Amino acid sequence: MPKLTIEELEKLREEARKTTFIREQGQFRAKINVHMGTCGLAAGARHILNAFLQEIEKRGLTDVLLTTSGCAGLCSREPMATIEIAGQAPVKYIDLTEKKVEEIFEKHIQGGEIVTAYALGIGSEKTDLS
Amino acid sequence: MAVEKEKLYRVHLMVCAGTGCVSNHAFEIKEALEKEIKRRGLEKEVKVVTTGCNGFCERGPLMVVQPGNIFYQMLTVKDIPYLVEEHLLKGRPVKKLMYQPPEEKTPVPVLSEINFFKKQVLVALRNRGLIDPEKxxxxxxxxxxxxxxxxxxxxxxxxxxxxxxxxxxxxxxxxxxxxxxxxxxxxxxxxxxxxxxxxxxxxxxxxxxxxxxxxxxxxxxxxxxxxxxxxxxxxxxxxxxxxxxxxxxxxxxxxxxxxxxxxxxxxxxxxxxxxxxxxxxxxxxxxxxxxxxxxxxxxxxxxxxxxxxxxxxxxxxxxxxxxxxxxxxxxxxxxxxxxxxxxxxxxxSIGTATSKGTKVFSIVGKINNTGLVEVPMGITLREIIYDIGGGIPGGKKFKAVQTGGPSGGCIPAELINLPIDYESLTAAGSMMGSGGMVVMDEDTCMVDVARYFLSFTQDESCGKCTPCREGTKAMLDILTRITEGKGTEEDLGLLEELADTIKEASLCGLGKTAPNPVLTTLRYFRDEYIAHIQDKKCPAHVCRSLNVYKIDPQICFEKGHGCDVCRRNCATDAIIGSKGEAHKIDQTKCIKCGVCFDVCHFGAVKVE
CATH class of the missing domain: 3.40.50.11540 (NADH-ubiquinone oxidoreductase 51kDa subunit)
Structure with missing residues (x-):
């Protein structure tokens, strides 16, 4: 689309932000932290991580941050992820599958409704990124 | 030049590819990262981005991991497999590759927490390290x-x-x-x-x-x-x-x-x-x-x-x-x-009454954190040199800073609390210039510094106008004479007279400002000129023709056991003595090259 109009420049900016927003130090609406200890990795955390990444990309979101951390301590229930909506207590999800990720993303991150069926509990540890 | 649709990655590795880091093999680091990321099957999650100068050149090659703003420094190709495995595969940032401030026990993981970056305000450099300059x-x-x-x-x-x-x-x-x-x-x-x-x-x-x-x-x-x-x-x-x-x-x-x-x-x-x-x-x-x-x-x-x-x-x-x-x-x-x-x-709203906004400075010379900084106008020299620059290496004393390059002047240590803006620097006899800051420690001879900058401007003088062409040459001759111990007391007056004429009569800024390094060193370090002229001594031991090298026989014998290294390295056979006994320098043969001083492991060679 060479030779931009002003509208096209703004559109290009919006598009470009969809992949560069992760470099910014601002506030995010939601943070997803996939636990990637040896236990998590063995249980398939990498697939879970990529499933979350695809959900963000599919929707073109620039306000949801995906990070990783080590083992969360409950190795038998991996893969696990902690989801924290800004201003709310973090929620830990356990025994994740790609299918569950889809549902959690839609309901919790987009809809604000905790998927209690997959949740371990609310509260406790926070991500180290604030 | 078609634009491909960018993919979303979870991590961007922002590798500094400014000239400083590139000469420290940043592109090899980038290649090693990409290879290792591929080997680990992370190529769909992690992207390597090359950026412009991050500023902390002293610690290159540098890399910042986003999100998280985790700052890695002094990377080598050897570190990369471990770094990729720990940080990117397992999510554990690698402490040993982080910046650890001198005299502190724990490293600082996050870029914005590091002193070098804390006091900086980025306007002109707002995108540094955050974008690929080629995109x-x-x-x-x-x-x-x-x-x-x-x-x-x-x-x-x-x-x-x-x-x-x-x-x-x-x-x-x-x-x-x-x-x-x-x-x-x-x-x-x-x-x-x-x-x-x-x-x-x-x-x-x-x-x-x-x-x-x-x-x-x-x-x-x-x-x-x-x-x-x-x-x-x-x-x-x-x-x-x-x-x-x-x-x-x-x-x-x-x-x-x-x-x-x-x-x-x-x-x-x-x-x-x-x-x-x-x-x-x-x-x-x-x-x-x-x-x-x-x-x-x-x-x-x-x-x-x-x-x-x-x-x-x-x-x-x-x-x-x-x-x-x-x-x-x-x-x-x-x-x-x-x-x-x-x-x-x-x-x-940023800056001082007459100088608004921020200014970019390059800090070089005898300073711990060599690099590029952007600070609000009005910041003090102390904050730049100590808080951001991390002070002088080797516990040496701060002596002066040359601002404004060869057109500027040197600001002595007494003025360390000077707030930096256009007017304050001019009042101190220097100038803002484009923002180069050359930091000097106690081992720097101010006469030699003035001679160096003048040799630069004399060399670069285009020769079109006489005051600059001939005047800088005459000043350089006098300064060279002084550093060789052949100066006279009239020389100082002559230097000042020449400086005034060159400033007044030169055609362009090059000549008009060329005498500044001489004038400021004369103003703040006149005693050093006098030491060179009257005592025929260089207090910083820089001007070699004024130095006298001597060997302390006691140290040479007791500590070094007459190791003979100095004699073997002396190009003019000026050192007398054989292995096992104290050595001596024959001053008539010594050409004051300083090699014996450099090679002695025991500190037996002294300069006077």
């Missing part, structure tokens, strides 16, 4: 060309000039002329065929200065956008970027940036469909220092010999090919988009 989309994502849209659609030329005027922005190239006023003069100037030109001065030549280079390398679009806005304000359709050919990376990146801007129609005809036309050409300078002077620079662009001419007429009236021309420095242009975007008032 216009990265610049656009960080509000790039937003100010241009505002200037083209919502502002008249007068309103643009007004905004720049109230911002208080002054020329960042050295003289500090108010930018808004300059633009107004060029706008008002009458051109017979309505043609006016715009020039970006990137002919950075001061020893130890690399502000302009870093901006062109790290964020070329900020300069292009600034020039576009300036073009609308003064009514120009053609601009020039004059950059040294010794800056290959800067030249490469600015050429890529211009191509990309043209591709999107941000340069050329009918920009963004607004009917505004402007384009930019790159002119490469051959490295003559005098071409940084505006009239010499214009002559060079026109293809003539790079020599200055008398002013007036100023370029604002008669510049390139006799047409009104607006010349601003790289850093000045890079500030413009922010001023238009955030408003002149915002910019003016």
């Amino acid at each position: 216009i989309e990265d610049y656009i994502a960080r509000d790039g060309y937003k100010a241009l849209v505002k200037a083209l659609t919502q502002m008249t030329p007068e309103e643009i000039i007004h905004e720049v005027t109230i911002s208080g922005l002054r020329g960042r190239g050295g003289a500090g002329f108010p930018t808004g006023l300059k633009w107004q003069l060029v706008r008002n100037a009458i051109s017979p065929d309505n043609e006016k030109y715009l020039v970006c001065n990137g002919d950075e030549g001061d020893p130890g200065a690399f502000m302009d280079r870093s901006i062109l390398e790290a964020d070329p679009h900020s300069v292009i956008e600034g020039m576009l806005i300036g073009a609308k304000a003064i009514g120009a359709t053609q601009g020039f970027i004059y950059v040294r050919n010794e800056y290959p990376l800067a030249v490469k990146r600015i050429l890529i940036a211009l191509d990309q801007a043209r591709y999107y129609g941000l340069l050329g005809h009918d920009i963004l469909g607004t009917g505004f036309d402007f384009d930019i050409r790159v002119v490469r300078g051959a490295g003559a220092f005098v071409c940084g002077e505006e009239t010499a620079l214009l002559a060079s662009i026109e293809g003539r010999l790079g020599e200055p001419r008398p002013r007036p007429p100023y370029p604002a009236e008669k510049g390139l090919w006799g047409k009104p021309t607006c010349i601003n420095n790289v850093e000045t242009w890079a500030n413009i988009p922010v001023i238009i975007d955030r408003g002149g008032k915002w910019f003016a």
